[in-house]
Amino acid sequence: MKKKLISLLAVVALTVGTLAGCGGSGEQAPAGNETSDAAESDDSTEAEGDDAAENTAAASNVKAGFIFLHDENSTYDLNFLNGAKEACEQMGIEYITKTNIPEGQECYEAACELADAGCNFIFADSFGHEDYMIEAAKEYPEVQFCHATGTKAHTEQLDNFHNAFASIYDGRYLAGIVAGMKLNEMIDNGDITADQAKMGYVGAFTYAEVISGYTSFFLGARSVCPSVTMEVTFTGSWYDETAEKEGANKLIQDGCVLISQHADSMGAPTACETAGVPNVSYNGSTASACPNTFLVSSKINWAPYFIYAMNCVANGTAIDTDWCGSLETGSVELTELGSAVAEGTQEAIDAAKADLIAGNVHVFDTTTFTVEGASLDSYEADVDTDADYTPDHEVVSDGYFHESGEEFRSAPYFDVQIDGITLLDTAF
Amino acid sequence: MSNAMKKEKKREPRFHIVKRESLVWYKAMSIRVIAILLALVVCGIITTITTGINPLNVYESMVAGAFGSTRKTWITFQNTSILLLISLALTPAFKMKFWNIGGEGQVLIGGLASAVCMIYLEGKVPNAVMILCMIIASIGAGMIWGLIPALFKAKWNTNETLSTLMMNYIATQLVAFFVILEEVPKGSGKIGIINQNSNSGWLPQLFGSKYLLAIVVAVIITLFMAIYLRYSKHGYEINVVGESENTARYVGIKVEKVIIRTMMLSGAICGLAGLLLVGGINHTITTTIAGGEGFTAVLVSWMSKFNPFTMIISSLLIVFMERGAGEISTNFGLNHSYSDILTGIILFFIIGCEFFISYQLQYCKKTEKSGKEEA
Numbered sequence: 001m002k003k004k005l006i007s008l009l010a011v012v013a014l015t016v017g018t019l020a021g022c023g024g025s026g027e028q029a030p031a032g033n034e035t036s037d038a039a040e041s042d043d044s045t046e047a048e049g050d051d052a053a054e055n056t057a058a059a060s061n062v063k064a065g066f067i068f069l070h071d072e073n074s075t076y077d078l079n080f081l082n083g084a085k086e087a088c089e090q091m092g093i094e095y096i097t098k099t100n101i102p103e104g105q106e107c108y109e110a111a112c113e114l115a116d117a118g119c120n121f122i123f124a125d126s127f128g129h130e131d132y133m134i135e136a137a138k139e140y141p142e143v144q145f146c147h148a149t150g151t152k153a154h155t156e157q158l159d160n161f162h163n164a165f166a167s168i169y170d171g172r173y174l175a176g177i178v179a180g181m182k183l184n185e186m187i188d189n190g191d192i193t194a195d196q197a198k199m200g201y202v203g204a205f206t207y208a209e210v211i212s213g214y215t216s217f218f219l220g221a222r223s224v225c226p227s228v229t230m231e232v233t234f235t236g237s238w239y240d241e242t243a244e245k246e247g248a249n250k251l252i253q254d255g256c257v258l259i260s261q262h263a264d265s266m267g268a269p270t271a272c273e274t275a276g277v278p279n280v281s282y283n284g285s286t287a288s289a290c291p292n293t294f295l296v297s298s299k300i301n302w303a304p305y306f307i308y309a310m311n312c313v314a315n316g317t318a319i320d321t322d323w324c325g326s327l328e329t330g331s332v333e334l335t336e337l338g339s340a341v342a343e344g345t346q347e348a349i350d351a352a353k354a355d356l357i358a359g360n361v362h363v364f365d366t367t368t369f370t371v372e373g374a375s376l377d378s379y380e381a382d383v384d385t386d387a388d389y390t391p392d393h394e395v396v397s398d399g400y401f402h403e404s405g406e407e408f409r410s411a412p413y414f415d416v417q418i419d420g421i422t423l424l425d426t427a428f
Numbered sequence: 429m430s431n432a433m434k435k436e437k438k439r440e441p442r443f444h445i446v447k448r449e450s451l452v453w454y455k456a457m458s459i460r461v462i463a464i465l466l467a468l469v470v471c472g473i474i475t476t477i478t479t480g481i482n483p484l485n486v487y488e489s490m491v492a493g494a495f496g497s498t499r500k501t502w503i504t505f506q507n508t509s510i511l512l513l514i515s516l517a518l519t520p521a522f523k524m525k526f527w528n529i530g531g532e533g534q535v536l537i538g539g540l541a542s543a544v545c546m547i548y549l550e551g552k553v554p555n556a557v558m559i560l561c562m563i564i565a566s567i568g569a570g571m572i573w574g575l576i577p578a579l580f581k582a583k584w585n586t587n588e589t590l591s592t593l594m595m596n597y598i599a600t601q602l603v604a605f606f607v608i609l610e611e612v613p614k615g616s617g618k619i620g621i622i623n624q625n626s627n628s629g630w631l632p633q634l635f636g637s638k639y640l641l642a643i644v645v646a647v648i649i650t651l652f653m654a655i656y657l658r659y660s661k662h663g664y665e666i667n668v669v670g671e672s673e674n675t676a677r678y679v680g681i682k683v684e685k686v687i688i689r690t691m692m693l694s695g696a697i698c699g700l701a702g703l704l705l706v707g708g709i710n711h712t713i714t715t716t717i718a719g720g721e722g723f724t725a726v727l728v729s730w731m732s733k734f735n736p737f738t739m740i741i742s743s744l745l746i747v748f749m750e751r752g753a754g755e756i757s758t759n760f761g762l763n764h765s766y767s768d769i770l771t772g773i774i775l776f777f778i779i780g781c782e783f784f785i786s787y788q789l790q791y792c793k794k795t796e797k798s799g800k801e802e803a
Contacts (some may be wrong), residue, residue: 105710131621209617
């Protein structure tokens with residue numbers, strides 16, 4: 001026994017020795033680009049309300065760290081990765097990325113490691129990272145921690161912890177119009193009757209972010225195709241390729257003639273391509289993998305937020321506790337339309353986009369939907385996160401539901417089940 | 429290893445596999461060193477071919493990933509402690525030839541018991557009482573999860589490999605159910621940090637270090653297990669039952685009692701690991717909180733030939749590779765699967781080399797007859 005111990009010890013010592021001998025310092029090799037003289041950010045991506053001219057000299061005192069739940073194989077994380085890369089390259093900021101960080105203590109460790117490595121702006125992209133980012137924020141008060149999709153910044157009252165999101169419901173509404181136009185085309189061609197205009201939606205969890213998403217998509221579609229109905233199924237995971245594919249197939253078998261999804265793998269789009277069913281995607285274009293069925297994708301462009309927040313860090317100004325991007329800030333985008341869209345789609349979404357920006361149209365206009373047959377005149381939403389899920393803010397006023405309202409929080413809280421949408425399973 | 433093989437008549441096997449009597453320690457050691465070096469070379473070749481990255485840089489960042497900073501070193505030792513604890517837990521069962529592959533479930537159920545205490549006792553009892561409840565609940569839950577398959581094995585001689593494995597799924601589903609029950613906010617599918625502001629039920633930090641507790645517990649359990657297995661009557665009984673149940677019966681050992689007692693111990697230590705994971709480290713519960721360690725521990729225990737002290741090294745080696753591999757995917761922008769490939773190659777060589785320690789190849793020099801020599 002003793003011999004074995006000694007031999008194993010020696011093996012390990014030798015291994016470590018060999019490994020250590022292989023290189024010089026254990027310096028990190030950030031994937032960041034360090035080119036100076038980066039171009040000034042152009043106006044289209046300029047963060048809202050931040051007119052101060054940024055100078056790259058100031059930006060050079062920023063070092064950014066990004067924490068991602070998955071890697072570039074997930075459409076969700078890829079979208080963040082692209083935003084981070086774009087923003088940092090534009091501002092000439094050095095950055096480190098950490099991919100495949102689970103929603104657990106690993107996130108806290110990753111955030112601390114980034115802070116140890118000298119990052120003064122640290123961002124995490126997944127909902128479940130929030131608590132761990134808060135823990136790290138308490139430990140490193142001089143570092144700014146930002147978190148996408150989170151809900152707790154406005155109640156935690158930490159100076160260096162911030163939430164961010166975007167009015168992606170606007171984007172989904174526009175994507176819904178694309179879907180509605182496609183349904184109209186199918187009805188006009190005689191492929192389906194008006195009654196058969198049923199869409200399917202593959203969601204992750206029965207959480208407000210998903211409910212807000214599919215409801216806005218549905219309302220967009222119904223604004224152009226009044227007879228549309230929708231079925232929603234849930235996978236219980238943000239990334240489960242098999243479950244998403246199965247979900248989409250189940251919906252197709254159920255008679256859904258158009259599919260959209262709010263989960264992060266390519267499961268649903270590829271199922272649609274195989275079945276030849278039009279698909280509205282999320283987070284980015286899936287046209288290359290699904291050339292025949294891809295219609296459009298809505299996505300959040302995170303670069304404007306990153307530029308805004310990193311400028312705040314560079315200039316020593318405070319970052320908004322809750323920042324909500326919009327169509328105007330360039331945060332909410334539609335991708336290029338796919339080849340399968342109906343005629344006149346581009347004109348229709350341009351018009352709707354102008355109306356949304358002008359405030360003529362609100363996605364959650366209470367005259368456009370009913371809840372159990374009645375209109376929604378008042379709704380108390382659970383804006384402040386606590387264990388009791390107690391509704392705490394009146395969010396319906398001026399004839400519409402104020403989603404991601406400025407006085408509330410950026411992450412969605414629309415969790416109303418409206419008429420016309422059927423939930424197939426709500427186990428999650 | 430001369431390959432100056434002479435021409436052979438007919439189809440003689442070129443070599444025989446012969447069991448070694450025993451190998452002097454430095455030879456066994458050099459075989460292991462060669463295996464690891466070969467593994468690194470193969471990893472290097474594969475890295476260069478598939479990615480074009482200099483393999484030396486890859487090795488360098490593996491070391492940096494595990495020991496690159498004070499914090500990283502602490503985390504490496506903390507993770508090693510948890511893996512070591514689970515390996516130690518499984519070992520007495522393995523020595524008894526009871527294939528407990530239910531470590532994952534026993535850890536999870538222990539963690540779940542802690543989480544339940546933390547959530548339902550919050551604000552109702554003082555912190556010390558809560559922690560005491562957590563300790564009892566976790567260890568008890570793990571014990572029960574070990575006891576159930578043991579009872580079935582002892583009473584009805586059921587296959588413990590299947591039953592312990594299936595207990596894993598039951599534990600996972602129970603945790604999944606609890607997470608949906610207590611998720612914050614509703615529908616999000618996760619609990620988040622429990623008692624984040626009150627910190628009640630969080631296990632205390634030792635000497636101001638949040639990483640030390642697991643390490644200290646692991647050291648104590650390692651010493652306990654070494655003494656228990658080698659010097660105690662229980663340890664002796666485990667050995668005898670493992671060698672031959674009939675012998676054990678013959679000498680008057682109650683085999684059923686030993687099986688049940690040992691599995692309760694096994695489960696209890698797994699439950700303790702669950703307590704540390706939930707109460708001391710993560711402060712939350714998820715279905716993946718054990719992270720497959722329950723299965724990795726099987727490997728550690730076997731690789732170490734059930735020696736508690738060797739397990740320290742084995743689990744450190746595995747954690748080192750896991751963390752190093754994770755660092756590679758960050759530094760070189762490689763997919764996480766890539767680090768799994770490297771880990772797989774290294775483990776293949778380490779486990780494979782044990783074959784050459786137990787057996788040797790004898791080349792056939794001048795065999796005339798077609799008759800085989802028996803090994």
